[in-house]
Amino acid sequence: MHHHVEITSSMASSDSPRVPLIDLPQPFDTKISRDRFKLVYNGNRELLSILKPCEITEKHVDVTCHHCPGSPKFATVWETMQHVFNEIHAQNINYIGTSKDFFHYKLLLKRVLVKQPLPGKTTVLENGETGKYCRGPTNRQILFIQSLRVREDVKFFEKPMKCLLCQLDMSNFSILDVARHAFSIKHLEKALSRCNMFFVEEFEWWMEKLKTSSNLIPSEPSESAEYYVGGLKTIIGNRYIPVFEKLTEKELNLISNVDEQKVRENEEVLLRRFGGCIYCDLWIPTPTDIFPHFFSEQHFEKVREHHPVKQFDVDDVMSLVKLCQKSDC
Numbered sequence: 463m464h465h466h467v468e469i470t471s472s473m474a475s476s477d478s479p480r481v482p483l484i485d486l487p488q489p490f491d492t493k494i495s496r497d498r499f500k501l502v503y504n505g506n507r508e509l510l511s512i513l514k515p516c517e518i519t520e521k522h523v524d525v526t527c528h529h530c531p532g533s534p535k536f537a538t539v540w541e542t543m544q545h546v547f548n549e550i551h552a553q554n555i556n557y558i559g560t561s562k563d564f565f566h567y568k569l570l571l572k573r574v575l576v577k578q579p580l581p582g583k584t585t586v587l588e589n590g591e592t593g594k595y596c597r598g599p600t601n602r603q604i605l606f607i608q609s610l611r612v613r614e615d616v617k618f619f620e621k622p623m624k625c626l627l628c629q630l631d632m633s634n635f636s637i638l639d640v641a642r643h644a645f646s647i648k649h650l651e652k653a654l655s656r657c658n659m660f661f662v663e664e665f666e667w668w669m670e671k672l673k674t675s676s677n678l679i680p681s682e683p684s685e686s687a688e689y690y691v692g693g694l695k696t697i698i699g700n701r702y703i704p705v706f707e708k709l710t711e712k713e714l715n716l717i718s719n720v721d722e723q724k725v726r727e728n729e730e731v732l733l734r735r736f737g738g739c740i741y742c743d744l745w746i747p748t749p750t751d752i753f754p755h756f757f758s759e760q761h762f763e764k765v766r767e768h769h770p771v772k773q774f775d776v777d778d779v780m781s782l783v784k785l786c787q788k789s790d791c
């Protein structure tokens with residue numbers, strides 16, 4: 463509501479030593495143009511989205527962002543990078559940075575990438591063409607699978623079949639059951655930990671298969687715009703301070719003051735970052751369902767099965783709640 467005041471008043475503070483893109487450059491440093499910033503920024507963000515944490519990124523740091531509401535704190539390199547490239551932060555620092563700042567992250571991301579070599583066999587597809595990388599399915603693919611119904615319950619496999627990643631017996635599964643499992647967030651997370659990334663073609667193969675199956679009741683593809691949904695993250699429970707207890711009065715007010723129109727305007731960011739929940743094994747392909755899910759008691763209970771709820775994760779969703787407020791009246 464009045465958080466703009468907070469941002470400007472805290473503009474002056476910064477970490478020491480200065481953290482690239484978290485703290486503003488010195489006045490005499492040469493800044494890159496806004497367009498150039500966005501271009502390089504998006505490139506880094508795409509790369510970051512396919513990486514997984516490793517010992518480099520789990521390194522302990524003590525960083526505070528003085529440009530985002532609430533001055534969020536980060537305890538690891540990974541948390542810091544996630545924040546730097548979460549888009550909202552870029553808006554809050556007004557797209558100000560130097561080429562040296564980006565060079566810092568380029569080196570860092572490369573060092574992480576080297577730790578996660580791509581298996582050679584997957585770079586070329588069966589038909590000899592090179593595949594396009596992606597980080598998971600799109601919201602439209604999920605919506606399509608969710609809308610399908612079985613016409614006839616026919617077994618998909620002729621022989622006994624098991625998903626080896628999940629140790630799941632799929633022998634009696636219909637084509638829809640198999641597809642739903644193949645697209646489930648838990649299964650994909652396991653697959654991702656083996657192969658580091660997916661190919662667009664793997665998901666499209668399923669779409670074709672489902673569209674042409676005579677055992678399914680055809681369904682119209684969704685009208686909404688297409689974005690890759692985020693949410694495939696590894697559950698890390700070793701470090702969870704500070705712990706979230708409950709939402710404050712102020713936060714509850716912010717949540718109840720969310721403007722659905724603004725949620726739709728920020729559809730891309732919301733889906734890309736919170737389009738799925740690994741704890742609840744659930745895709746959330748409709749942006750208006752995201753806040754209700756991540757602030758629900760059921761969700762917090764699922765998280766607590768693994769570790770206490772991290773304040774950091776709640777603040778992360780809250781930063782988008784703040785972005786989607788009804789204008790003051």
Ligand SMILES: [Zn+2]
Pocket residue numbers: 527528529530545551554
């Ligand atoms: Zn920030």
Ligand SMILES: [Zn+2]
Pocket residue numbers: 625626627628629630643649
């Ligand atoms: Zn599986």
Ligand SMILES: [Zn+2]
Pocket residue numbers: 739740741742743755756761764
């Ligand atoms: Zn959840």
